[in-house]
Amino acid sequence: MKSEPRTYVVTGAASGIGAATADLLAAGGDRVIRCDLRDADVLADLGTREGRERLAEGVAAASGGTVHGLVAVAGVGDLSPAPVRVNFFGTLATLDAVRPLLARSDRPRAVVVSSLSAVVAADESLAAACLSLDEEAAAEAAAKVVAAGYGHTVYPSSKLALNRWLRSAAVSPDWAGAGIPLNAVAPGVVDTETARKFVFGDPAARELVETMMPQPLGFPGPVEAVASLLAWTVSPGNAFMTGQILYADGGAEALLRP
Incomplete structure (x- = not known):
């Protein structure tokens, strides 16, 4: 028997994994508040204080x-x-803003999207800068990394910091103590518009990514598989899992960290 409809907030809902997850939740009869820079119910840039x-x-x-x-x-x-401001600090701001609304609900749940790339290409010092929770200092550290020619490490570093923050926060009084499971899903390379633009269109880039992040179940992976996992983590059925990083990566993390 279907329970009463739930209200979900999905950020990044205008495309890719966010859109697929929002569509899946809505198809199940639940209400979805879509948030993004465009084509959404709530328009906001999470890289800025005003947007948050x-x-x-x-x-x-x-x-x-x-x-x-x-x-x-x-x-x-x-x-x-930008990934430091949006992926790390913007995500933390989102969690902070929505947590009181979750606490008022029956069987609240939260999940963030991480990335397999945090395993293979992150900069430890930049992740540590994020975890200092000083946004301006972390952004300055990221700018120095970019200027040194290592801009490709900023995105995975922001996700590594997010993973580490979540492992601690999820079991804190604010989250587990309030009965709110908080987890992360870390996709590998899936068939999104962004991946098609930056990876699949360049044979050399595709070969490099496939080598760094081998996916035994296929490359690229299906967006729908990631969306279904995200949807389950925020469902009533996920009642006893928190603080976990779930790799939806076709087996890549198991190969890289056996």
């Missing part, structure tokens, strides 16, 4: 004050300091 405030205000208004599940997908992958 708009997200908090928009979600509070659209939800009526109660949210059952948060799926934080929004992120950027360009070779600039």
